[in-house]
Amino acid sequence: MHKLGMTGLSLTSSLFGFIASLLPTSGFAKDIPDNAQGFDHLWYEVMVDITIIGVIFAVILVYFMIKYRRRSPDQEGSQKPMSAVSAVGWSVIPVFMFLADDLYLAASGWELYNDYRNVPENAFEVQMEAAMWTWDYTYPNGAKTYNELRVPAGTPVVIRMTSRDTLHSHYIPDFRIKEDSMPGRVTYIWFYPQEPGEHVVTCAEYCGLLHSKMYGKITVMPEDEFTAWYKNEGENLEQAVALN
Ligand SMILES: [Cu+2]
Numbered sequence: 001m002h003k004l005g006m007t008g009l010s011l012t013s014s015l016f017g018f019i020a021s022l023l024p025t026s027g028f029a030k031d032i033p034d035n036a037q038g039f040d041h042l043w044y045e046v047m048v049d050i051t052i053i054g055v056i057f058a059v060i061l062v063y064f065m066i067k068y069r070r071r072s073p074d075q076e077g078s079q080k081p082m083s084a085v086s087a088v089g090w091s092v093i094p095v096f097m098f099l100a101d102d103l104y105l106a107a108s109g110w111e112l113y114n115d116y117r118n119v120p121e122n123a124f125e126v127q128m129e130a131a132m133w134t135w136d137y138t139y140p141n142g143a144k145t146y147n148e149l150r151v152p153a154g155t156p157v158v159i160r161m162t163s164r165d166t167l168h169s170h171y172i173p174d175f176r177i178k179e180d181s182m183p184g185r186v187t188y189i190w191f192y193p194q195e196p197g198e199h200v201v202t203c204a205e206y207c208g209l210l211h212s213k214m215y216g217k218i219t220v221m222p223e224d225e226f227t228a229w230y231k232n233e234g235e236n237l238e239q240a241v242a243l244n
Pocket of ligand 1: 133
């Protein structure tokens with residue numbers, strides 16, 4: 001009797017979890033995927049699923065605890081025999097229903113990971129060299145900035161990264177992305193800044209004494225402001241070269 005109760009419970013809750021996972025709508029139809037939104041969405045989906053499953057488990061558990069409680073100190077339980085077919089059915093079916101939800105979430109995660117690894121074609125490319133304890137950015141026109149990456153709003157940005165000394169990890173919490181940088185290898189991350197604003201960049205790989213001071217910012221500028229700044233930096237560089 002007890003076994004029947006518990007397996008019936010997993011059947012119901014996994015069904016609910018799976019249905020719940022289908023409910024929130026997905027917003028990946030755009031040309032350039034918004035990964036930050038995608039990761040938030042997946043997180044929300046997982047939270048909804050485990051909450052529904054958890055609440056159903058708790059409610060039915062309490063119900064059975066009351067319904068099948070011992071009514072006198074010397075009461076003995078009884079067990080109804082179960083056929084092999086129903087025992088296997090009550091075990092295997094709920095497992096697959098849970099798996100369906102897990103696989104659905106895993107597939108969503110996989111889809112997001114593909115977006116996270118596939119750089120959009122029109123991305124603005126910046127080189128970054130990390131070092132104890134700084135982020136050094138180099139732009140296509142040769143301009144350099146330190147601990148501040150300036151980018152135009154409305155254009156996807158890809159950062160090609162390496163390191164002068166040890167492992168660092170370029171983490172931009174607002175864009176939900178993080179990637180290691182290391183000597184001798186070029187790694188990359190891309191993100192899609194859509195509105196002007198500032199976002200923290202911080203090192204997410206312990207890299208020595210001043211690791212916690214290794215932070216900077218991404219400054220997302222209105223496109224015309226960025227273009228003016230970028231052009232100006234380029235011209236200053238050309239003048240410097242001409243003077244030498
Ligand atoms: Cu670091």
